[in-house]
Amino acid sequence: MPKHKTYKTGPFFERAVLVGISLRNKENNWSIDDSLSELSQLAIAAKTNPITRFSQSLNSPSQTYLGKGKLSELKDLIDEKKINVAIFDDELNPNQQRMLEDHLKIKVIDRTALIIDVFAQRANTKEGRLQIELAQTEYLLPRLAGQWSHLERLGGGVGTRGPGETQIETDRRLVRKKISRIKKEIDRIQNQRENQRNNRYKNLTNNVSIVGYTNAGKSALFNNLTSSKVIEKNQLFSTLDTTSRKLFINTDLNCIISDTVGFVNKLPPILVAAFRTTLEESINSQLLLHVSDISSPYLIEQITVVNKQLNELEIGDKPKILVLNKKDLICTKEYDLIDKNIYKKIYQTGIKYEDIILSSAQENWGITEIKSSIRQFFN
Ligand SMILES: Nc1nc2c(ncn2[C@@H]2O[C@H](COP(=O)(O)OP(=O)(O)OP(=O)(O)O)[C@@H](O)[C@H]2O)c(=O)[nH]1
Ligand SMILES: [Mg+2]
Structure with missing residues (x-):
């Protein structure tokens, strides 16, 4: 298995629905429309095709992020528009993600996975790829324990690219080991860079x-x-x-x-x-x-x-x-x-x-x- 070159390109231009909630007592001024517009730019950067948007006004995200009725509406929209991926505007916890996938029957990813995916596609130095690998592995760690077989079922593509996915089947201990190995490797490259920099810009x-x-x-x-x-x-x-x-x-x-x-x-x-x-x-x-x-x-x-x-x-x-x-x-x-x-x-x-x-x-x-x-x- 090549260690740093396992990015799957996946099916290009998956059809995506962007899903967000407008929090009633939020702490910043971003409107839900603007947050979803930015999510849309991120989705395009990750080579998906954001077909439609869906949002709900809530006090806080529920166990399934959206309320029950809204979730059914979303499912209908997904079927109607032949959507293959639902991209959520906030980080989902592993339970929310699993429940949403069970309900919507398509791949569900969140803003974090999307950004990691964009970074995975852009990284072109060894250090950059290691940093993505680190982020992705840390992201996957709490989502292990067997739940991840569904990702294979859902067929790769956006949110599943990058080297972290090859560790899906391994247990947490191995993943933790992997995290510390990547950190060491990043440290090593960084020390090298530090020395070069010191030489180049001594004065x-x-x-x-x-x-x-x-x-x-x-x-x-x-x-x-x-x-x-x-x-x-x-x-x-x-x-x-x-x-x-x-x-x-x-x-x-x-x-x-x-x-x-x-x-x-x-x-x-x-x-x-x-x-x-x-x-x-x-x-x-x-x-x-x-x-x-x-x-x-x-x-x-x-x-x-x-x-x-x-x-x-x-x-x-x-x-x-x-x-x-x-x-x-x-x-x-x-x-x-x-x-x-x-x-x-x-x-x-x-x-x-x-x-x-x-x-x-x-x-x-x-x-x-x-x-x-x-x-x-x-x-
Ligand atoms: N009109 C105008 N466009 C600008 C100006 N500065 C940058 N741009 C354009 O804005 C876009 C983004 O510029 P970048 O320099 O790549 O921005 P950046 O902050 O480095 O972006 P990232 O590296 O992606 O975070 C490019 O299309 C630039 O040509 C400016 O002063 N005026
Ligand atoms: Mg730049």
Whole structure:
């Protein structure tokens, strides 16, 4: 069995229904429609075809996630539209997942499995694949104990890709062993990387990391600042592996700048943990450039999500410069066209920034300002 190359492509473009609940007393401002729209982008990124959506307003998810009546309605919809996979907007516990599959008679996956699947398809370095394998194996661990034979019955495809599936038949002890083996292997690769980095950048101690919501334009900005050519693409999670380059500020100041994996609402903690080593550059940076898409109606929510996830990584307290990117999508180069309420709302989040800069990586706006803000910070 090849260890890291067992991704099944599965049937492409499975027909999916996206299922969510609108919590009556929820803690954030995402509407169910917008959460499902993001889920839809994730589903497309995982090469499924989101045919239809289904939602219910509830106080909290039930044992079968949805209420009984709604579950029957969903089953009818699935039969009517010839759906092969139901994708749920929240993480399902193993019992919920099993009961839903028994009832709906199709494959049921949740947001976590979907995101892991997208990552599994994108990972192209050994370390990236190991991190996915780690996340997937940890995800599978509580779902073992024989329940997983149904996955084979349901025929692979989205949510079942990746190396973790080959361990379905093994017991928890073996899986735990596997987890510790993967962790060791990741540590080994990381140490190697650390040494190479130390050699390459011996005299450069100023480190800046670009962090932010997925698709905000982090890689575009990184390319612009360093004249590099990392992948920038209008899709979620184009970047999985960190890339670091020298950033020339002036003759007295050079620093290392790193482009990193993006965050997303409801990012599974398993993936945050698995990607901790990838985010090591951010953890070791003195300064974070938090890039956000100012044209998104969810700008403030995205800023808050990123900050929450930075806190989970224990780097939320690091000095941060907020870069409001894609300015070209909402106005011309003139600053005064920006709605001043945006600044007020950012201030109200309580997150402290060294500076807030408007930019367009596409139009080359704000690049000088970003560099001079970095210079000021290190001076
Ligand atoms: N209009 C406009 N588009 C931009 C700008 N910056 C980036 N984009 C586009 O937005 C999309 C996402 O850009 P990326 O740089 O890949 O975004 P990212 O934050 O690195 O995304 P992930 O790596 O997937 O998390 C691409 O299609 C870019 O061309 C900008 O300033 N203006
Ligand atoms: Mg990127």
